[in-house]
Amino acid sequence: MPFAKRGPWGAVAVLVLLGLLVPGAAAQPKPVVVVQSGEAATLDWHMHCDKNAHEPDRQIFDTLLRRDLKTLKLEGNLAESWRLLTDTTWQFKLRRGIKFHNGEPFDAAAVKFSVERMLNPAQGAPGRTSIASIDHVDVVDPYTVNVVTKTPFPLLPVRMSPGHCGTVGILPPKYVAQVGDAGFAVKPVGTGPYRLVEWVKDERLVLDANKDYHRGAPAIERLVFRPVPELTTRVAALLSGQADLVSDVPPDQVAKIKASGVARVEVSTLGGFVIMVKMTNYLMPGPWQDARVRKAINYAIDLDTIIKTVLEGYGQPLGVPLEKEAFGFNPAIKWWGYDPERAKALLREAGYANGFEMTLHAPNRRYMNDIEVMQAMAAMLGKVGIKATVQVWEQSVYTTKWRKRELLPAYMVAWGGAGVFDGDLLVNSLHSKSALAIHKNEALDKILEEAQGTNDPERRRALYFKAQEIIFEDAPIIKAYQQAHIFGISNRLDWKPWIDNMLFLYDARLK
Structure with missing residues (x-):
């Protein structure tokens, strides 16, 4: 329904259509x-x-935890405190006296229901894989729960804080049972x-x-x-x-x-989309299978200029697909800069002195000025002898093709930090078994898996630093940037x- 044009009656008509004015109702503050x-x-x-x-x-x-926007540290929300009891058991103490909108009390049973509902394969929750390390939830008393995991799960508190998919919102079990999933989808109740x-x-x-x-x-x-x-x-x-x-x-x-x-x-x-162009090293034969060629592609791209001109300054270069504020970000690595002569030298070394042809796949307006960014990259690649063609797809087609790994040899994709701020984002974006992976590096996979399997923060930090060193040498992506919102x-x-x-x-x- 289009917005009404403003005229003698236009403004009132629009307010009625928006549900801001109800005929015959007492005047209320404009929503x-x-x-x-x-x-x-x-x-x-x-x-x-x-x-x-x-x-x-x-x-x-609501969620059990939330983030302090100044420090980015987690703090209590529906839970007043939490602690790690063993390597595989997290305990949450819940706030008392909170009720759902329908009057149903918030308690440990609601937490157990909500977590285990998301975990249930039959439920089909799309964020289930993000909390799949959870085994079950034990109710200790009405305001204490123990979340038991199959293996160490250092990101569990993060998954209990706001985000996108894979974060646990707390639902009222009795109301869900009363109205069913279909009823809850259109008349939800929360805290x-x-x-x-x-x-x-x-x-x-x-x-x-x-x-x-x-x-x-x-x-x-x-x-x-x-x-x-x-x-x-x-x-x-x-x-x-x-x-x-x-x-x-x-x-x-x-x-x-x-x-x-x-x-x-x-x-x-803060926490904006991290945009990268992934390159395959095994799904399609070609020059891009050589790490020297992938590095040359990176040296050919002047990302600072793209951000300044195409994005009009609304972004920042990252290199690695990880926010600078994230736990485990390695500031010591100076990611591939702009050096077209170095790019040409690497291409000669790899046997491609005369360049080659490749396709860059882009979505149609999924990210900020996405088509223009890819066109700018293609033009810069042309200056070092690589003839890159930008193929643009409608969003529905694009997402279908990326799930089938058909956007080869290179395509644009984004990962939203969504409040995670952790090196674990490298798993989602670059592990060879992640949903949208088109690149394989067994050493990188091993490092990232080790980081997921320990609760020791210093060990995790060291592993994420090592992962970024591997990414730098292997160049599986065209250097990442973070768009502003x-x-x-x-x-x-x-x-x-x-x-x-x-x-x-x-x-x-x-x-």
């Missing part, structure tokens, strides 16, 4: 309206990996700062403040999420006063928002971005 790129398929936290569902879910549900009031598919999703929230009632009484697929329409809604918050604003819209006088831009660089925010809303592009609106205020 905060968030426009999103699409409609959620389900609001069951455990059953999706969808940003459009995550955002309302983060207002409805979060907002409760679901109404969901009209493809039109609006309305949340009201939870006055009994354990951290205190939110300042904003009502939130309305609206699906608006077209980006320019979302920005137009912000500038016309019909929306208060738009995420994933492209750089070319920033100046328009800044000049509007009614909205502003906020940029989050740009938000458009109405001037009446007092809110700062959280980690990554995740929306947490509990702390938001109206000016």
Whole structure:
């Protein structure tokens, strides 16, 4: 449903359509309206990996732990404390007196139910693999649980904090049993700062403040999420006063928002998408099987210029696909710089003095200016004799092909930190058995597996440092960068971005 044009009756009509005004109802403060790129398929936290569902879910549900935004350290949320009892047992002490929105008490039974529901293969939770090391949950008493793992699982506390797939939101077991999975998907109940009031598919999703929230009632009484697929329409809604918050604003819209006088831009660089171009060394024969060629490709790419021009400064080079704030990031390694002469020398050494042809696969607007980034890389490769063709795919086709490992020899992909901030992200992005892997390095696999199997932080740090040394020498990717997340925010809303592009609106205020 398009936004109405503003005219003598246009503004009122829009408010009614958004669910902001109800005919005959008493006047209420204007809700905060968030426009999103699409409609959620389900609001069951455990059953999706969808940003459009995550955002309302983060207002409805809670996790046992959360992050301090200044220190990035984990702190209690629904749990007041946690500790490691043995190498394979984590104990959580729960806060008392918390209730779900339907009045059902939050307790150890709810934690056990939520974790084991995600673990159940029959449930089909898409984030199950991220917590598959958990064996079971023991209820010690109504406010104490022991989470028992099959092997050491150092990331377990992280999986009990906010993120995307693979993090455990806490659900009410009695209510889920009462309404079933299908009922819960459309009428979820959590312990979060907002409760679901109404969901009209493809039109609006309305949340009201939870006055009994354990951290205190939110300042904003009502939130309305609206699906608006077209980006320019979302920005137009912000500038016309019909929306208060738009995420994933492209750089070319920033100046328009800044000049509007009614909205502003906020940029989050913390935990943003880590973008890389993966290269295969075994699925397709060719020059890219030689590490010298893969290094040459990296030396041919001027990533600083790409970020400055194509991304208009909204990003930072990383080299390794790991955030600089992450545990285990090795600052001592100076990742492949821009040196076209060195690139040419490596190509001659590898027997490709006259270059070669290759295809770079890119999605259509999945990441910030993704096509333009790949085109810039192709142009730079051309200067050292590599004729690179950029093949662009629609997003649905692209994701299907990457799961089948058909985007060869090189394709663009991103990993969202999602509040993990740990070297374990290297497992997801570069282990040969990860879902989207197209490169094999047995030494790297072994190091990453060792890091996953110990709770000793110093041992883990040393292993992640070694993993990055292997990545540097093997060059399985074109050096990674981290894109910033740009938000458009109405001037009446007092809110700062959280980690990554995740929306947490509990702390938001109206000016």
